Amino acid sequence: MGQNFRSHSSISRETGVTDPIASAYRLLEASLVHYHGRAVGTIASLDAHAPADNYSDCFIRDFVPSALVFLLDGRPEIVRNFLGIVLRLRDQQEEMEGHRSLPKVMPASFRVLGREDGSEELHADFGDRAIGRVAPVDSMMWWLILLRAYVRATGDSAYARTPECQRGIRMILNICLQDRFEVFPTLLVPDGSFMIDRRMGVFGHPLEIQALFFGSLQAGIAMLDPADADNQQVIRQSVKRLAQLTEYVRNYYWLDLAKLNHIHRARTELFGHDIENTLNIYPESIPDWVTDWLPEEAGYLVGNLGPGRMDFRFFSFGNLLAVLFGLADERQSGHIVDVFQKRWDDLVGMMPVKICYPAMEGEEWRLLTGSDPKNIPWSYHNGGNWPALLWALVAAALRTGRTDMAERVQQVAMHRLARDGWPEYYDGRNGRLIGRRANYNQTWSAAALILAQKFIEDPGRLDLLRLEDREETA
Numbered sequence: 001m002g003q004n005f006r007s008h009s010s011i012s013r014e015t016g017v018t019d020p021i022a023s024a025y026r027l028l029e030a031s032l033v034h035y036h037g038r039a040v041g042t043i044a045s046l047d048a049h050a051p052a053d054n055y056s057d058c059f060i061r062d063f064v065p066s067a068l069v070f071l072l073d074g075r076p077e078i079v080r081n082f083l084g085i086v087l088r089l090r091d092q093q094e095e096m097e098g099h100r101s102l103p104k105v106m107p108a109s110f111r112v113l114g115r116e117d118g119s120e121e122l123h124a125d126f127g128d129r130a131i132g133r134v135a136p137v138d139s140m141m142w143w144l145i146l147l148r149a150y151v152r153a154t155g156d157s158a159y160a161r162t163p164e165c166q167r168g169i170r171m172i173l174n175i176c177l178q179d180r181f182e183v184f185p186t187l188l189v190p191d192g193s194f195m196i197d198r199r200m201g202v203f204g205h206p207l208e209i210q211a212l213f214f215g216s217l218q219a220g221i222a223m224l225d226p227a228d229a230d231n232q233q234v235i236r237q238s239v240k241r242l243a244q245l246t247e248y249v250r251n252y253y254w255l256d257l258a259k260l261n262h263i264h265r266a267r268t269e270l271f272g273h274d275i276e277n278t279l280n281i282y283p284e285s286i287p288d289w290v291t292d293w294l295p296e297e298a299g300y301l302v303g304n305l306g307p308g309r310m311d312f313r314f315f316s317f318g319n320l321l322a323v324l325f326g327l328a329d330e331r332q333s334g335h336i337v338d339v340f341q342k343r344w345d346d347l348v349g350m351m352p353v354k355i356c357y358p359a360m361e362g363e364e365w366r367l368l369t370g371s372d373p374k375n376i377p378w379s380y381h382n383g384g385n386w387p388a389l390l391w392a393l394v395a396a397a398l399r400t401g402r403t404d405m406a407e408r409v410q411q412v413a414m415h416r417l418a419r420d421g422w423p424e425y426y427d428g429r430n431g432r433l434i435g436r437r438a439n440y441n442q443t444w445s446a447a448a449l450i451l452a453q454k455f456i457e458d459p460g461r462l463d464l465l466r467l468e469d470r471e472e473t474a
Contacts, residue, residue, distance in 0.1 A: 017418040017419055020414050020417060020418035020449065021449065021450060021453055023418040023446075024417075024418065024422070024446035024447070024449050024450050025446075025450065027046065027422055027441055027443060027446040028042065028066060028069065028443065028446055028447055028450065030046055031043050031046055031066075031443040032078075033058050033111075033112055034112070035081075035085065035112045035120055035122065036120060038077075038081050039077075039078045039081060040058070040078070040081045040082050040085045040112075041058035041063050041066075041078075041081075041082045041085070041110075042058060042062075042063055042066045042443045042447075043055070043056055043057065043058055043111075043443060044056070044057060044058070044059050044062050044109075044439075044442065044443060044444070045424065045439040045440075045441055045442045045443065046441035046443070047439040047440045047441045047442070049439075050439045051437065051439075052131065054109060054125065054129070054130065054131075055439060056111060057109035057110060057111045057125065058082075058109060058110055058111065059108060059109040060086060060106060060107065060108065060109065060136070060139040060142050060143060061108075061138060061139065061142050061194075061195060062388075062443065062444045063082060063146075063444075064142055064145075064146055064444075065388065065391050065444050065447040065448045065450075065451050066443060066444065066447040067079045067082065067146055067149070067150075068149060068391075068447075068451050068464060069447050069450050069451050069454070071149060071150060071153040071154075071464060072153070072451075072454050072461055072464065076150060076153060076154045076156075079146065079149075079150050080150060080156075080159065082146075083143065083146065083147055083150065083165075084164075085110065085122065086106055086107065086110070086139075086143055087106075087143070087164060087165070087168045088122075089106070089107050089110055089122060089124040090105075090106050090107070090140075090168070090171075105126065105135070105136060105137065105139065105140050105175065106136065106139040106140040106143055106172075107124035107125055107126050107136060107139060108125050108126065108127055108130060108134075108136030108139055109124070109125045110122055110123060110124040110125070111123050130197070131197075131198075132192055132197070132198060132199070134190075134191075134192030134193065134197045134198075135189075135190060135192070135193050136193070137187075137189045137193035137194065137209065138193060138194040138195070138208070138209065138212055140172045140175065140216075141172070141176075141209075141212040141213065141215065141216040142212070143168075143172070144168075144169060144172050144215075144216045144219045144220060145212070145215050145216060145219050145467065147160060147165065147169075147219065147223065148160075148218075148219035148222060148223060148467050149464050149465065151223065152463065152464055152466065153464055157223075160223045161223075161225055165223075166224065166225060166228065166230075166231065169219075169220050169223055169224055170224065170230065170231060170234050172216065172220065173216070173217070173220045173224075173234050173237075173238055174234065176213060176216065176217075177234070177237050177238065177241060184205065184248065184306075185241060185244035185245045185248050186205040186210050186213070186245065186248060186249070186305070187205065187209055187210060187213045188204065188205060189203070189204075189205075189206065189209050190203050191203040193206075193209065194206065194208045194209055194212070195208060195317055195355075195381075196208075196315075196355070196356075196381045197381075198369070198372055198374070198375055198380075198381055199368070199369050199370050199372060199375075200356075200360075200368065200369060200375065200381050200382065201304075201311070201360070201368040201369075202303065202304060202311075204304050204305075204306045204309070205304055205305055205306055206303060206304050206315070206318065207249075207253060207301050207302065207303050207304065207315050207318030207319065207322070208315060208317050208318035208321065209318075210245065210249055210253075210318070210327070211318050211321035211322045211325060211327050212321065213245065214242065214245055214246065214249070214322075214325055214326075214327040215321065215325040215327075215467050217238045217241060217242040217245070218242065218325065218326075218467035218468045219467045220234075220235075220238055221235055221238050221239060221242070221468075222467065222468060222469055245327075246327065249301065249322070249327055250327075250328065250329055250332065252278070252279070252305055253301040253302050253305055254299060254300075254301060254302075254332060255290075255294070255299055255300060255301070255302050255312065256294070256298065256299030256335065257294060257296060257299075259299070260286070260290070260291070260294060262276075263277075263281055263283060263286060263310075264283050264286060265283070266281065266283060268280055268281075268282055268283075279305065279306070279307055279308065279309075279310070280307065280308050281308065281309075281310050282308065285308075285309075285310065286312065287312055289358055290312045293343065293346075293357075293358075295338065295339060295342040295343060297335070297338065298335045298336075298338035298339045298342055299332065299335040299336070299339070300314055300319050300335070300336050300339050301318065301319050301322055301327075301328065301332070301336070303315040303318065303356065313356050313357065313358070314339065314347070314356060314357045315355070315356045316347065316353050316354060316355055316356065316357075316389055316392075316393070317355065317389055317392060319336045319339075320336075320353075320389065320392040320393055320395075320396045321392065322336070323336055323337065323396040323399055323400065324392065324395055324396055324399060324462075324465050325465070325467060326467075326468070333396070333399065333400050334400050336396070337396055337397055337400045337402055337405070340393065340397075340405070341402070341405060343357075345430055346358075346429070346430075348393075348409060348412065348431075349385065349428075349429070349430030349431045349432070350385075350412070350416070350426070350428075350430050350431045350432045351385045351387060351412065351413065351416060351417075351426045351431035351432075352385065352387065352389065352390050352393055352409050352412055352413055352431075353385060353386060353387075353389035353390060353392075353393050353409075354383060354384070354385050354386075354431065355381055355383070355384055355385070355386050355389065355425075356381070356382070356383060357383060358383060359377040359378045359379075359382045359383030360377065360382055360383075361377045365377060365382070369382065374437055378427055378428050378429055379425075379427045379435060379436060379437075380425060380435065380437070383429075384425040384426060384427060384431075384435060385425060385426040385427075385428075385430075385431030386424075386425050386426075387413060387417055387422075387423070387425075387426075387442075387445040387448055387449070388424075388442070388444040388445055388448050389448070390409065390410070390413050390448040390449060390452050391447075391448040391449075391451040391452045391455070393406075393409055393452075394406045394409055394410055394452035394455055394456060395452075395455050395462055395465065397409065398455055398456070398459045398462060399462060403456075403459075406452075406455070406456055407456060409452075410449075410452050410453065410456055413449055413452070414449065417445060417446075417449055418449075420434055421440040421441065422440060422441050422442050422445045422446050423435055423438040423439070423440055423442060423445065424438040424439045424440075424442040424445065425438045426438070
């Protein structure tokens with residue numbers, strides 16, 4: 001572990017906190033990572049007893065809420081430094097012997113290591129050191145979305161037009177758009193490739209990746225210079241794929257009571273172009289819980305979809321990102337937020353926000369998670385409550401005109417997070433217990449509270465997350 005990280009690890013939990021936002025800012029500032037004297041990111045956790053060594057890394061995904069706070073606070077240089085560092089690290093990825101050269105993804109995380117001579121070096125993890133050796137598919141998408149937010153906040157479109165950034169944008173889109181043995185416009189990924197980075201039966205076409213893919217296409221189209229001949233084909237392919245992806249997800253991933261009834265009565269084993277059950281979803285695959293749980297006059301995007309397979313679980317982050325980026329249409333966006341309102345105890349409870357509902361239990365848990373002791377029912381990724389998702393729920397509520405709901409969600413978190421020491425996640429059906437293996441002083445738990453408060457104080461700040469519209473040439 002690098003010295004730059006250990007120097008912060010002794011921060012203590014605060015008790016009797018009277019100003020949670022000030023407490024969150026103290027944690028955020030203490031988490032800053034410096035390289036050659038410049039702040040370049042934030043580490044995942046300042047808990048000195050974190051069980052996994054990589055919590056001392058700066059994760060691309062985890063840094064996003066921190067980065068958005070810095071942009072809104074007028075400190076864009078930190079975000080620009082981060083963007084440049086991650087872009088450079090992309091070239092450090094080693095290739096597996098015997099494989100032909102492929103476009104490289106971006107790392108899941110990085111750290112600054114101090115040498116004996118006083119110099120510093122960057123060390124990246126591309127999944128080769130991660131628990132379970134998970135591939136960080138979402139990192140490059142978050143990088144692209146964050147670059148877009150940086151340009152929107154600063155007007156510095158010249159930075160996005162530098163050869164290095166243009167090459168990075170082009171390479172990311174080329175990776176996502178490359179040919180596969182598929183007929184779907186969605187992006188195929190393995191288990192563990194996004195926030196749920198453990199075996200949870202989310203292989204295939206998980207919703208969160210599709211929402212990030214959608215956002216990446218929007219951001220890339222907006223920032224690629226159309227006058228550059230190298231970009232023109234990528235832009236054309238991205239525009240076409242964006243339209244196909246949008247139509248497909250809005251149609252096939254959407255679930256409301258009418259759609260559930262349609263699946264319940266659908267015919268199967270049909271062949272041809274114009275058939276009602278295109279993916280051959282069997283009515284017998286509808287789980288018992290969804291019939292009673294799905295609210296009237298509401299709906300959501302299912303967690304995963306493939307041939308003969310519909311994952312009916314409600315995944316919060318994917319649905320919230322679909323609202324924020326515009327993957328869900330206006331009607332669907334309102335219905336998604338309605339699900340949180342009408343199933344408050346299940347999805348918000350004592351601490352926003354439950355990562356997925358319901359949890360897998362019994363034999364299903366054993367088979368799909370590999371008996372993962374960290375993902376026991378109603379804990380961690382298997383139905384745990386994650387404060388890091390707070391900002392997305394508040395933003396989605398505000399985006400759909402539910403200011404009262406956004407304020408209510410924020411008050412629930414404000415009451416507990418600082419007092420509990422900024423845990424990574426909470427356990428239980430309603431998030432009442434601090435996660436059994438959760439770290440304290442988790443940076444993105446604090447950053448999410450700050451960011452949510454900023455959105456509530458000025459909903460116009462949500463414009464930072466608008467990805468479409470081409471930038472003018474600087």
